Amino acid sequence: xxxxxQYNDGGRAETGRKGxxxxxxxxxxxxxxxxxxxxxxxxxxxxxxxxRRSKHDKGKRVxxxxxxxxxxxxxxKDYMRELGFEWTPTMEVGSGCKVHLxxxxxxxxxxVCKVSKHVTAVIDGxxxxxxxxxxxxxxxVYGYWALKRGESRKTLTPH
Numbered sequence: 112x113x114x115x116x117q118y119n120d121g122g123r124a125e126t127g128r129k130g131x132x133x134x135x136x137x138x139x140x141x142x143x144x145x146x147x148x149x150x151x152x153x154x155x156x157x158x159x160x161x162x163r164r165s166k167h168d169k170g171k172r173v174x175x176x177x178x179x180x181x182x183x184x185x186x187x188k189d190y191m192r193e194l195g196f197e198w199t200p201t202m203e204v205g206s207g208c209k210v211h212l213x214x215x216x217x218x219x220x221x222x223v224c225k226v227s228k229h230v231t232a233v234i235d236g237x238x239x240x241x242x243x244x245x246x247x248x249x250x251x252v253y254g255y256w257a258l259k260r261g262e263s264r265k266t267l268t269p270h
Contacts, residue, residue: 122148142232208251
């Protein structure tokens with residue numbers, strides 16, 4: 112069974128932002144954690160601006176989360192653990208796809224799922240995003256951050 116879809120921008124429009132941008136990580140974390148979009152966005156922008164340079168970095172640092180977030184960075188992983196999330200990898204190099212973006216292949220709960228070139232929130236099997244990114248249940252999930260029960264900082268409510 113493929114996942115259901117619910118349009119959810121994570122509170123982005125409420126902050127006055129318009130148009131398309133590459134803020135899927137900030138949106139997904141805001142949705143799954145129940146935190147305000149602006150709070151998550153600001154934290155990610157700060158992480159982006161202060162992260163250690165890699166050999167692939169070009170240009171100057173900009174304090175933004177609108178041009179993507181590297182979810183492989185230590186600061187991002189530390190932030191997710193601080194929020195009460197736990198990482199579960201679902202794919203290894205050369206292993207092939209074992210978990211798809213489908214409700215019957217993902218656990219119940221509040222998830223931030225890493226898929227190819229995108230990150231999306233899934234709450235109890237329902238994709239919460241600005242579009243249905245499931246590719247009819249064929250999109251491979253590389254891994255997901257699951258909010259541990261009783262670990263939330265706030266009462267979680269969808270935006």
